[in-house]
Amino acid sequence: MEFRFSSNVERLQSSAVRDILKLTQGKEIISFAGGLPAEELFPLEAVRDAAERVFKSGNNTLQYGLTEGYLPLREQLCGRMAKKNMHVEPHEMIMTTGSQQAIDLITRVLMEPGDVVLVENPTYLASLQVFNLSGLRIVPVASDNDGMIISEAERLIKQLQPKLIYVVPTFGNPTARVWSEERRRGLLDLSHRYGIAILEDDPYGDIKFDETEDYPTLFALEDKADGGNVLYTSTFSKTVAPALRTGWAMGSSSVISMMAKAKQAADLHSSTLDQQTLDQLLRHYDLDAHIGTIRGAYGDRMQQMQRLLKAQGWSDVKWEQPKGGMFLWLELPEGLDAAALLRSAVTKNVAFVPGAAFYAAEPQRNTARLNFTFTTGERMATGIARFAEALNEFLARC
């Protein structure tokens, strides 16, 4: 039979990033497209030791678990969160299949089709997909290097009565921007004055290149899980490894328990083998030292990519130096369509993500996201040389 699909899923575009990933798998292409962490830094031996400890603990380790997640892991996570001035109890936290699932579950429990969500401009592509899948009206708020412009957010709040504001305040994807503390406090203030929930997505907060810098989360600034407005999500995907697909959400216990009900329907619970392995990892491995290693390596790679790009001497290719995260966000010359550039780049065996995909409306087409964490050394140099060749051909035509 010919299947009819729901209108929301019909509207859903496949992620450009993942489609390119598919295209480039097993080929000679050097890809700056994926948001892939550095494989050679994965703490494989530590994960293996942790899993070995889990297996030693006996057969019930393979039984069904709680929807809310493995309690000892949540308890340890609460301790880690407290060190960042985020005070939360295990019942105010739920484990999810990556932070991606946290975004989906929060959306499913809070939002009706047609409800308005405010987002940064540009913002994380896969969150736009979640909002589209739930039939939301996505409204971008003008943003600059310090974050959302608060007066613009307030204007849209008055006009559209949004029910949720979605932000990635620290090293956002794709821009790697860091919100100023003033903007963070400004958004919190709006949230309280107008009674609007904030979804703070923080997958990259730990990946800061200057360890002495401190970027307080919105959740820390509000400092109130129960009764607070901020729902926070993060993940082990960037600090340990993506394969374990373990993220978490925290916030008001009323929201967390509704998320647990929705998660019962969505998948009963996430892998408990992965959760127990992470629990053992946190007990027997110095994850903070490992995060320090990642920070150093990613900072170096970011510098290398910057040097390679600067060496091209382009006057009208601009970017802000990232203070953390995994991406360089390029502004290409006015009028250049990065999607066309990608098609040409792929013929030269190099890939990146055209920036248009990250805009909820009116994309700025002369933008590109380059990942600097996955491809290193000589291979990064070769990749940037190919990218430069493609771009130079475009520039020569203008």
Next chain:
Amino acid sequence: MEFRFSSNVERLQSSAVRDILKLTQGKEIISFAGGLPAEELFPLEAVRDAAERVFKSGNNTLQYGLTEGYLPLREQLCGRMAKKNMHVEPHEMIMTTGSQQAIDLITRVLMEPGDVVLVENPTYLASLQVFNLSGLRIVPVASDNDGMIISEAERLIKQLQPKLIYVVPTFGNPTARVWSEERRRGLLDLSHRYGIAILEDDPYGDIKFDETEDYPTLFALEDKADGGNVLYTSTFSKTVAPALRTGWAMGSSSVISMMAKAKQAADLHSSTLDQQTLDQLLRHYDLDAHIGTIRGAYGDRMQQMQRLLKAQGWSDVKWEQPKGGMFLWLELPEGLDAAALLRSAVTKNVAFVPGAAFYAAEPQRNTARLNFTFTTGERMATGIARFAEALNEFLARC
């Protein structure tokens, strides 16, 4: 702030099964409530060996994976399915976080709020939750020991134009019923005549007590993935272990690729550590021999529970002897409310699931689901004695 929740999630009841599980964790209660497999039969050493092989294959084992799931595992699964006369290619299959997620994703891609889904009466509780979460209109079809009554299904199809029919034809939960082949073919015929998708949920099909019996799946009877009407889902939760949370769906490639788009938004992909471990397990472990062991043990336990119940000599407590699966479905004396019985039973430290939760409408309240796979030997005898004590008190009052 006070959060307002979406109307669908407000309507969602927490699963009675899981709420009881929570209540009974770490206590002296003997629980026949959970749908828990026998822990002592989990192939822990084999899973551990398989995981060890995965870790040996190198760091990229911990990287992000494909949304559709780990390809070598899908390839092996296609081979296993072919042995059951289900012919399917890897692109017609998607790996999910348990079959629960397959049910959710299929619902999200096919159904709009208000769309009608036909279900057996009674049927699997957590699927009712999925349909409620998507705001569907759930309509039960009169069913007997041979499955849905086809003339009733046709009458409702004509009246309500359902978009989906959800069935568990082999050892359904809670009843353990097996549909006759005539009913299976009858439903397929309706599906083709009226152009309605069938979601065939088959978590228990492998757990048959008589190995020589053959119950062809609807998917096998239709024998047509692309262009076919049957979407099939199953899981490793009952044959290997639930903690690995690995299920799959298969069917028309148009539906599978839509499910992949929805899954990108829902969680990007399921644990690849679990999927790779299962792939290695299938290569180096005789899973079919293990399934044989489970069948034998579960058959014995079912017989033990039957004997214990029969020994009570109740004339008006009835059940059909299950041919497979994990549950005994009791019909208690007319007028008895099993929910009240449960409250009394819990004070005697024994638990089960009152049957009402499994009905989409007009519950038959004098029904109860007892799991016979988790609690064995003396402990099962003690549990049934406690259950009998509670029930006898009720019967004495009537």
